[in-house]
Amino acid sequence: MKKIIIANWKMNPPSPKEAQAIFAKVKGRAARLSGVETVIAPPFVFLPILKSGGKIKLAAQDVAKDDGGPWTGEVSARMVKGLGASYAIIGHSERRELGEGDEVVREKLYQSLSRGIKSVLCVGEKEKSQEVFPHIVRDEIKKALRGIPKYFASKTIIAYEPVWAISSHSKGKADTPQNFFEMSIFIRRTVLDVWGKLAALRLPIIYGGSVNAKNARGFLEVDGGAGVLVGKASLDAREFNKILEIANTI
Ligand code: 13P
Numbered sequence: 001m002k003k004i005i006i007a008n009w010k011m012n013p014p015s016p017k018e019a020q021a022i023f024a025k026v027k028g029r030a031a032r033l034s035g036v037e038t039v040i041a042p043p044f045v046f047l048p049i050l051k052s053g054g055k056i057k058l059a060a061q062d063v064a065k066d067d068g069g070p071w072t073g074e075v076s077a078r079m080v081k082g083l084g085a086s087y088a089i090i091g092h093s094e095r096r097e098l099g100e101g102d103e104v105v106r107e108k109l110y111q112s113l114s115r116g117i118k119s120v121l122c123v124g125e126k127e128k129s130q131e132v133f134p135h136i137v138r139d140e141i142k143k144a145l146r147g148i149p150k151y152f153a154s155k156t157i158i159a160y161e162p163v164w165a166i167s168s169h170s171k172g173k174a175d176t177p178q179n180f181f182e183m184s185i186f187i188r189r190t191v192l193d194v195w196g197k198l199a200a201l202r203l204p205i206i207y208g209g210s211v212n213a214k215n216a217r218g219f220l221e222v223d224g225g226a227g228v229l230v231g232k233a234s235l236d237a238r239e240f241n242k243i244l245e246i247a248n249t250i
Helices: 016-030 044-049 077-082 102-114 133-145 150-155 177-195 197-202 216-220 237-248
Strands: 003-008 036-041 056-060 085-090 118-123 156-160 205-208 225-230
Touching: 003 085, 003 205, 003 237, 016 036, 016 044, 016 056, 016 237, 036 085, 036 237, 044 056, 077 085, 077 102, 085 102, 102 118, 102 133, 118 133, 133 177, 150 156, 150 177, 150 197, 156 177, 177 197, 177 205, 177 216, 177 225, 216 225, 216 237, 225 237
Parallel strands: 003 036, 003 225, 036 056, 056 085, 085 118, 118 156, 156 205, 205 225
Antiparallel strands: none
């Protein structure tokens, strides 16, 4: 199985020119790596100027919960698909922080999957508290998948991204591969309850939170781990390309 490496650029870089420059460097490297699925999630406005193709895929960082209509500022799954995005990030903690609740995340996931987009559902606890966090993650998954038909399972990816581990967080420090391993088992078990065994076994589970070229190998080598979701380090093409190289060897 190819490792899935997703660059979440968030609200960066500031200009189309810089976006094209990072993209070109990553695209060049990705073209030579056959063991990696390289995905870049730029801000919406850069989607039309970055061309997917070759070995690189485009992702939207979000999609609207509806397919069209009076929603000022929103962008639909249909629109991003039309611009070449074959992936979408859904329910990122930075969106949840802006007030996106579980029901909205569920609707967005449904919209994205309905358009045939590979959808990366982000889940993760806010605080590093061993006692409660598995329940939080289970709750997020169950609420997001409620009523989503099982045949969408093959397009669904779950990203375990503990909020406290994100680099922009005040204490931002990567989780451990061991914890990711344990969480991936827990996530699989939760998906089994909703979609059954086959879907649970096949589900790609990736890790996000302060991933860089130094620690990526640990997460990529986790048994049952399918890849990583990279924020800050993905804006540095050299650093991100190193992560791609590492993934290609695993
Ligand atoms: P960092 O890699 O900057 O911690 O961001 C993680 C993230 O939020 C990716 O979606």
